[in-house]
Amino acid sequence: xxxxxxxxxxxxxxxxxxxxxxxxxxxxxxxxxxxxxxxxxxxxxxxxxxxxxxxxxxxxxxxxxxxxxxxxxxxxxxxxxxxxxxxxxxxxxxxxxxxxxxxxxxxxxxxx
Amino acid sequence: xxxxxxxxxxxxxxxxxxxxxxxxxxxxxxxxxxxxxxxxxxxxxxxxxxxxxxxxxxxxxxxxxxxxxxxxxxxxxxxxxxxxxxxxxxxxxxxxxxxxxxxxxxxxxxxxxx
Numbered sequence: 662x663x664x665x666x667x668x669x670x671x672x673x674x675x676x677x678x679x680x681x682x683x684x685x686x687x688x689x690x691x692x693x694x695x696x697x698x699x700x701x702x703x704x705x706x707x708x709x710x711x712x713x714x715x716x717x718x719x720x721x722x723x724x725x726x727x728x729x730x731x732x733x734x735x736x737x738x739x740x741x742x743x744x745x746x747x748x749x750x751x752x753x754x755x756x757x758x759x760x761x762x763x764x765x766x767x768x769x770x771x772x773x
Numbered sequence: 774x775x776x777x778x779x780x781x782x783x784x785x786x787x788x789x790x791x792x793x794x795x796x797x798x799x800x801x802x803x804x805x806x807x808x809x810x811x812x813x814x815x816x817x818x819x820x821x822x823x824x825x826x827x828x829x830x831x832x833x834x835x836x837x838x839x840x841x842x843x844x845x846x847x848x849x850x851x852x853x854x855x856x857x858x859x860x861x862x863x864x865x866x867x868x869x870x871x872x873x874x875x876x877x878x879x880x881x882x883x884x885x886x887x
Contacts, residue, residue: 705864705866759821759823759868760818763815765813
């Protein structure tokens with residue numbers, strides 16, 4: 662079945678460091694891909710998405726590119742801030758379906 | 774406007790008891806989803822409603838779990854004969870009718886079965 666595998670956490674970085682959180686997926690056909698974020702004490706919220714191959718999603722300085730050839734959707738940010746500390750979830754929606762299939766999440770901590 | 778709301782925020786129950794968890798979606802959203810999140814894991818899909826009908830219930834783990842949405846708005850997730858393994862955060866999300874539209878999540882109900 663469809664699945665998402667993310668980089669194991671936790672990840673700890675210093676402020677202004679470069680961030681990459683790896684995400685790969687297994688799916689039939691071409692799913693839509695998402696990154697969701699859960700800030701401390703808050704609910705899940707959509708960070709960015711891409712719906713077809715080579716699309717780049719971006720928001721709040723974060724980017725991820727839909728790579729069909731490597732079945733990946735890695736999350737990147739050039740200079741992280743303390744306020745980026747959160748749990749990040751990679752997810753997909755299978756083609757023709759509405760449900761989200763999530764990875765296990767990666768906890769990110771940014772130190773000042 | 775108001776987001777997705779879920780009640781109660783916390784529920785502690787004894788093994789074998791029956792529980793109901795409620796979800797109020799964003800007004801006008803026709804799609805509603807239930808997910809379950811165990812500690813340290815990503816959310817796991819349970820069921821999806823389009824209007825009043827369950828369009829996909831493939832994630833319900835067994836027949837102890839049931840969900841309804843009688844008027845196409847509020848939904849209730851019902852768990853019979855609860856087991857300790859049912860302990861998790863139950864998340865509700867809603868979205869508009871447009872396929873692939875963003876799902877907006879509620880804060881969740883933390884269920885603890887003792």
